[in-house]
Amino acid sequence: MKISARNQLKGKIVSIEKGSVNAIVKIDIGGGNIISSTISLESINELKLEVGKSAYAIIKATSVMVGVE
Numbered sequence: 001m002k003i004s005a006r007n008q009l010k011g012k013i014v015s016i017e018k019g020s021v022n023a024i025v026k027i028d029i030g031g032g033n034i035i036s037s038t039i040s041l042e043s044i045n046e047l048k049l050e051v052g053k054s055a056y057a058i059i060k061a062t063s064v065m066v067g068v069e
Contacts, residue, residue: 007059009035013051016044025049027057 011029
């Protein structure tokens with residue numbers, strides 16, 4: 001797999017919470033860090049995603065927001 005996004009974090013799928021159209025996929029990237037992504041159910045099926053399978057969280061953003069309390 002070659003893509004232009006530089007933020008590619010490999011991990012293991014720890015949960016898939018399916019809704020009626022989309023699902024929330026949680027990927028454990030190690031060190032107690034979990035990345036969540038909302039993707040379509042069609043994508044879940046096409047990628048054959050399952051809990052326990054290795055996957056990449058690929059982050060491509062044009063801006064990063066910062067907040068404080």
